[in-house]
Amino acid sequence: MTTDRADRPAFAAEDAAAELRKLASQGVREPRAANALLVAAGHSSAEGSAVPRIRADSPVARSTSCGLAARGLTTQEIANRLYISPKTTDHHIQHIYNKVNVSMRAAARLAPNFSDAYD
Numbered sequence: 001m002t003t004d005r006a007d008r009p010a011f012a013a014e015d016a017a018a019e020l021r022k023l024a025s026q027g028v029r030e031p032r033a034a035n036a037l038l039v040a041a042g043h044s045s046a047e048g049s050a051v052p053r054i055r056a057d058s059p060v061a062r063s064t065s066c067g068l069a070a071r072g073l074t075t076q077e078i079a080n081r082l083y084i085s086p087k088t089t090d091h092h093i094q095h096i097y098n099k100v101n102v103s104m105r106a107a108a109r110l111a112p113n114f115s116d117a118y119d
Helices: 013-025 031-040 059-070 075-082 086-100 105-110
Strands: none
Touching: 013 031, 059 075, 059 086, 075 086
């Protein structure tokens, strides 16, 4: 939602979070998935309550780490955003490199299956 698309401009971070909360409350998006995305992005949950940190070893941490790496954030910036250690962040990124058979961040961004490897 925070990236420009052919059919719409990018949302500001807070507007994207508000839209995701709205879609979750309407049942358009699965509430647990919406909450996980909101937590990973540093926002309050769809219910508006305080959110717990995501577990460093969770699939959400792994996929979010790789998504942020693909957007150009450094390992330290990703770790700070997700409240996990830089070493854990690097481990998640290396895991995806292995899945898409690349050894560098720039090559991973160009890999056609990079976005499919987040699982």
